[in-house]
Amino acid sequence: MQNREINHQPSCEDELNSGLLTVAEAQGRILDGVTALTEAETLPLREGIGRVLATEIVSPIDVPSHTNSAMDGYAVRAGDLPEEGVREFPVPGTSWAGRPWLTAIEPGQAVQIMTGGMMPEGADTVIMQEQVEREADTVRIGSGHKAGQIVRAAGEDVATGQAVLAPGKHLSAADIGVLASLGLAEVSVFRRLKVAFFSTGDELRAVGEPLGPGEIHDSNRYTLYGMLKKLDVEIIDMGVVKDRRELVERAFRDAAACADVIITSGGVSVGEADFVKETLEKIGRMAFWKIAMKPGRPVTFGQIDDAVFFGLPGNPVSVMVTFFQFVRQALLKMSGETGTAGVYAVRARTTTALRKRPGRYEFQRGVLEQPEPGEFTVRSVGAQGSGILRSMSEANCFIMLEPDQAGIDAGQQVLVQPFQNLI
Numbered sequence: 097m098q099n100r101e102i103n104h105q106p107s108c109e110d111e112l113n114s115g116l117l118t119v120a121e122a123q124g125r126i127l128d129g130v131t132a133l134t135e136a137e138t139l140p141l142r143e144g145i146g147r148v149l150a151t152e153i154v155s156p157i158d159v160p161s162h163t164n165s166a167m168d169g170y171a172v173r174a175g176d177l178p179e180e181g182v183r184e185f186p187v188p189g190t191s192w193a194g195r196p197w198l199t200a201i202e203p204g205q206a207v208q209i210m211t212g213g214m215m216p217e218g219a220d221t222v223i224m225q226e227q228v229e230r231e232a233d234t235v236r237i238g239s240g241h242k243a244g245q246i247v248r249a250a251g252e253d254v255a256t257g258q259a260v261l262a263p264g265k266h267l268s269a270a271d272i273g274v275l276a277s278l279g280l281a282e283v284s285v286f287r288r289l290k291v292a293f294f295s296t297g298d299e300l301r302a303v304g305e306p307l308g309p310g311e312i313h314d315s316n317r318y319t320l321y322g323m324l325k326k327l328d329v330e331i332i333d334m335g336v337v338k339d340r341r342e343l344v345e346r347a348f349r350d351a352a353a354c355a356d357v358i359i360t361s362g363g364v365s366v367g368e369a370d371f372v373k374e375t376l377e378k379i380g381r382m383a384f385w386k387i388a389m390k391p392g393r394p395v396t397f398g399q400i401d402d403a404v405f406f407g408l409p410g411n412p413v414s415v416m417v418t419f420f421q422f423v424r425q426a427l428l429k430m431s432g433e434t435g436t437a438g439v440y441a442v443r444a445r446t447t448t449a450l451r452k453r454p455g456r457y458e459f460q461r462g463v464l465e466q467p468e469p470g471e472f473t474v475r476s477v478g479a480q481g482s483g484i485l486r487s488m489s490e491a492n493c494f495i496m497l498e499p500d501q502a503g504i505d506a507g508q509q510v511l512v513q514p515f516q517n518l519i
């Protein structure tokens with residue numbers, strides 16, 4: 097059981113945390129601090145998939161364009177149907193899908209009709225093929241049918257002049273299909289956001305290079321690249337920047353000249369070699385926040401010229417968590433997107449005990465599973481250190497633990513944020 101008693105006792109954690117921003121506050125400030133781009137481009141319809149719609153779509157036509165049959169059968173006038181017994185109808189012809197029967201139906205006639213076939217003028221009801229007896233040029237139809245049945249009205253999917261899609265919609269396969277059904281060959285979408293990113297640190301070596309003493313491979317540029325790739329932004333990889341004042345400043349200026357957004361990792365702690373804050377203060381505007389969260393406490397948010405700046409922590413797990421919790425939604429907003437972008441929280445029963453001290457919001461790495469449809473369990477991936485990148489690789493969700501929560505026993509319900517297809 098969670099020990100609620102502890103939460104009300106003053107503790108040194110509280111002291112440490114005074115002046116820290118909550119996760120929600122930081123998210124709010126970041127979202128308020130960015131604006132959506134407005135430049136649009138026109139693309140052939142298929143290239144619009146995954147992009148953000150820039151204009152409202154108003155239908156130029158009715159879909160379907162004509163009243164038609166929802167099944168194979170016979171089109172009749174409802175008034176001709178027998179109230180009891182059976183009536184014989186002459187069949188003058190067939191209305192095929194795309195090859196309509198263009199003669200108006202005469203009283204007492206039944207025109208054979210295929211699914212999608214246009215209703216002949218005067219007909220208002222379709223009798224299923226399986227419910228009639230066909231004999232040469234006549235068909236026998238019984239009673240009990242409803243007037244107007246099995247007919248799809250012109251414009252029942254989308255009517256002429258109807259607003260179909262709003263700007264800001266992330267275009268899905270269904271959206272592209274809807275636009276195609278309207279006959280639109282092109283679509284206007286917001287241009288892609290340009291995102292430049294680089295790593296900072298003297299200890300970082302490129303992949304493929306051997307490590308000297310005290311060196312590590314630069315993994316953040318790969319995780320960031322992967323997460324940006326999912327967002328369909330234009331990615332500008334600026335490599336690794338050494339911990340030298342002039343090099344950091346030059347990299348910042350270069351990035352600001354070509355990108356809408358700059359993301360760095362590392363160099364935001366208070367170590368002597370951390371020039372990110374200092375440089376941002378010198379050439380741009382900056383807010384430096386310590387956020388009451390684990391992992392990923394220090395985050396820098398600011399601006400250089402017209403570019404928005406995110407300085408993420410260097411630890412490999414922290415960079416992923418802070419990107420997902422703060423940067424991702426901001427990039428979507430800047431890209432013009434208005435939706436929730438696939439982030440949900442679900443309740444799951446933890447099958448492992450979760451260790452936590454009250455004080456900070458924790459995003460622990462977990463594996464969400466569904467033992468029965470609609471029933472969710474989650475288990476911790478184990479070691480939760482901010483340097484243990486394997487924990488992210490094994491996980492498919494964050495277990496979201498509120499600041500005041502303490503350790504959680506197995507069997508308890510927790511909130512979980514799945515990220516499987518998002519990063």
Ligand code: AMP
Nearest residue numbers: 295297314315316362363364365410411
């Ligand atoms: P820093 O914020 O620069 O003090 O970095 C914090 C920790 O993250 C240090 O252990 C760094 O070595 C590590 N780190 C920083 N950048 C990277 C990176 N690009 N890839 C892997 N680890 C990194």
Ligand code: MG
Nearest residue numbers: 296297362363
């Ligand atoms: Mg560093």
